[in-house]
Amino acid sequence: MYDELREQGLVVIAVALDAGGADAVRNRILCPDLAERPDALRTMMGWSDELWSRAAPPTYPCLIDTEHLLAELYQMTNVPMAVWIDEQGRIVRPTESAGFGEGIRKMDPATFEIPADELGLLVSNRSTYVDALRDWVRRGAESPFALAPDEVRRRMRLPDADDVLAATHARLGQYLHRIGDGEGAKEHFRHAARIVPGKWPYLRQSMVLDPDLIGQLNTAPEFWAAASASEKGQLYPPIDMPGIRPH
Amino acid sequence: MSVTVLYGDTPSTCAAARQDGDRLWLSAEDLHETTGWLRKPEGLCRGDACIPVSGEWVDAQGRIEVTALAERLGQPVVGDTGRSVWAFGTSARRRGEDLMSLQAPDFTLPDLDGRPHSLRDFRGSKVFLHTFGSY
Numbered sequence: 001m002y003d004e005l006r007e008q009g010l011v012v013i014a015v016a017l018d019a020g021g022a023d024a025v026r027n028r029i030l031c032p033d034l035a036e037r038p039d040a041l042r043t044m045m046g047w048s049d050e051l052w053s054r055a056a057p058p059t060y061p062c063l064i065d066t067e068h069l070l071a072e073l074y075q076m077t078n079v080p081m082a083v084w085i086d087e088q089g090r091i092v093r094p095t096e097s098a099g100f101g102e103g104i105r106k107m108d109p110a111t112f113e114i115p116a117d118e119l120g121l122l123v124s125n126r127s128t129y130v131d132a133l134r135d136w137v138r139r140g141a142e143s144p145f146a147l148a149p150d151e152v153r154r155r156m157r158l159p160d161a162d163d164v165l166a167a168t169h170a171r172l173g174q175y176l177h178r179i180g181d182g183e184g185a186k187e188h189f190r191h192a193a194r195i196v197p198g199k200w201p202y203l204r205q206s207m208v209l210d211p212d213l214i215g216q217l218n219t220a221p222e223f224w225a226a227a228s229a230s231e232k233g234q235l236y237p238p239i240d241m242p243g244i245r246p247h
Numbered sequence: 248m249s250v251t252v253l254y255g256d257t258p259s260t261c262a263a264a265r266q267d268g269d270r271l272w273l274s275a276e277d278l279h280e281t282t283g284w285l286r287k288p289e290g291l292c293r294g295d296a297c298i299p300v301s302g303e304w305v306d307a308q309g310r311i312e313v314t315a316l317a318e319r320l321g322q323p324v325v326g327d328t329g330r331s332v333w334a335f336g337t338s339a340r341r342r343g344e345d346l347m348s349l350q351a352p353d354f355t356l357p358d359l360d361g362r363p364h365s366l367r368d369f370r371g372s373k374v375f376l377h378t379f380g381s382y
Contacts, residue, residue: 010374011375016379080378156346164339
């Protein structure tokens with residue numbers, strides 16, 4: 001999806017928020033049973049044909065964030081989310097859903113099937129988002145999608161005491177996972193999730209540190225129950241961009 | 248007793264620590280090595296900053312209560328006394344200041360082959376920084 005933009009000089013950095021580390025991520029992006037994943041999922045996630053067929057692993061930097069540092073630094077509350085940064089290292093679009101949205105709520109967690117109208121809206125909004133990205137890559141600061149500093153600040157969500165405390169639990173959790181204390185790791189990610197329920201990576205992480213759950217996409221029943229019960233806009237805040245339609 | 252402290256980038260083992268509930272005391276040497284704060288006559292100093300040390304921060308063995316220091320600095324602390332591991336984070340104020348400067352916070356993370364990459368490596372290009380997960 002981003003290959004064309006890379007050719008135009010955009011650096012795409014993909015970061016996996018995953019205490020499971022390189023093994024988990026490698027399994028996910030080069031997933032052996034990817035071909036068995038339903039088409040609906042493939043469409044929803046926008047995976048390219050090459051990725052789908054495992055012919056081409058990502059050629060852009062694919063980094064592993066075992067501590068969920070980016071959730072803290074950039075206030076990422078879910079995945080996929082993105083930040084646009086210009087050539088001078090300035091944020092021109094603060095953290096927002098990376099063309100994804102709340103349509104995922106209507107997904108059947110067992111089959112990944114999703115009503116056609118929801119899927120259509122997800123695809124349409126993603127297309128709008130990628131068009132905006134394309135416009136910025138081409139026109140830089142002239143693009144209306146690169147926001148003025150005041151607007152960036154206005155949209156920014158700043159971390160509070162709970163955010164940094166949860167991040168510290170995540171830090172401890174990641175350390176415990178690294179030294180082989182899986183139960184301790186999960187315990188601290190659960191703490192993090194309790195302190196900031198709006199940051200979904202913590203909750204997911206508290207559930208999927210078991211090796212045999214690696215690669216299971218959002219399907220843990222506990223996670224799905226929590227996600228389904230959350231208020232509208234809590235999973236993926238609506239993207240504030242002309243042309244994006246709400247779910 | 249020995250306690251593992253996560254303060255900077257690498258974990259520190261502090262041999263002569265004392266933990267009690269949500270409070271942690273470190274020897275002056277461990278404190279300095281772990282946090283960079285050095286005990287001087289003026290107080291606790293790091294770089295250009297010095298903080299007067301309250302008598303309550305120092306125990307009978309001369310250990311310094313690092314959790315009191317953290318509270319003073321607005322730093323979040325998580326103590327897992329059962330596992331003797333303590334983690335110290337960055338204050339919300341500091342994180343907020345960094346973000347409001349609009350300079351994208353730098354970070355260094357490994358790729359799939361373990362090679363480190365920093366955001367600042369890409370200065371001079373437009374960067375689309377996005378997140379995903381294996382779960």
